[in-house]
Amino acid sequence: MFLSKIPLNVMSRTVRRDHADVHEMHRTLMSAFDEVDGEGAPRRHNGLLWRLEGDGRSRALLVQSCERPDWTRLPAGYAAGRVQVKCLQPALAAIHAGRRLAFRLVANPTRSTPPPGDETGKRGRGKRKPIHDPEQQVNWLIRQGERHGFAIPAATDGGPDVMASPMPPYIGRKSDHRPTARPDARLKITVLPVSYDGRLIVTDPEAFTAAFKDGIGRAKAYGCGLLSLAPDRRSPAGD
The missing domain is CATH 3.30.70.1200 (Crispr-associated protein; domain 1)
Structure with a gap:
């Protein structure tokens, strides 16, 4: 890599x-x-x-x-x-369970809304909506950690040791390839990114390595998902 x-x-x-x-x-x-x-x-x-x-x-x-x-x-x-x-091979080789790292991540935290039902009671597909509340944005990252082999430790105030900061929207347009679209039709892209800065602990090296390679969350083509790591200078072990 x-x-x-x-x-x-x-x-x-x-x-x-x-x-x-x-x-x-x-x-x-x-x-x-x-x-x-x-x-x-x-x-x-x-x-x-x-x-x-x-x-x-x-x-x-x-x-x-x-x-x-x-x-x-x-x-x-x-x-x-x-x-x-x-x-990045040396960084990948240094990943192990219990490793404490400082990190930065720009991500697109979203939640899934329940799909609507039709008159027969069948459910369609739900929609993804952005998460705006800062506390829920942090909770989203904690859930991602549970899936991807890391945990957010507690800070000195007892809360998660991470800061979530909203960023200006990312916007763009791409070709509309739907069968009913005009040949020159364009779809608007709107991403509401959040910048995360904090510390993490590796709990599952294999899952964490996969997340490091593949990215975290949605909108990976549009500037989100890249996890940057650095040694945690506050770690007693200097890890």
Whole structure:
């Protein structure tokens, strides 16, 4: 696996376009990988996850992938400097039960609403709705941890050692491939991301490694799901 850091040239017209449309950003990043044969989803095949960091003139993209990208395929003038690429294998090898880590995650916490019933009593498909309440956003992450092999420890105040901060919406448009759609129809994309900063404890190394590789939550093509890890400097063991 690889982690790339792309310093962005905020004066680039293409960068500004991608910043305003997460689907265009996704397309630009996918251009750094070879086309996929077969029916598998290209993003999933390449393990592509990304996150935009910084503000103003100091912006960068963090891009995680299981295949090594070719960043020479980026549009001319897209990067403001040298793109850094590092192998994540040492980080994966260091994952073990009980490991305490600091983390950052931009995710798309949602909940499923009950599906409506028709006159026959049959249930249709429910809808996903964003979670707006900060406490429920933290609870969402705790439930993700139960599924993905980690736990959020208690902070000094007794609450979960994580902070959830709302972010501006991610928006974009993509082609509408529904049979009834016009050939030029576009679907609006709206993602309400939340930034999580905190500490975690690995409880199931296999499940946690899978979550690290695959990402957490929804909207993974659109800047959500990438889990960044660092040693927990407050851990007594220095782990």
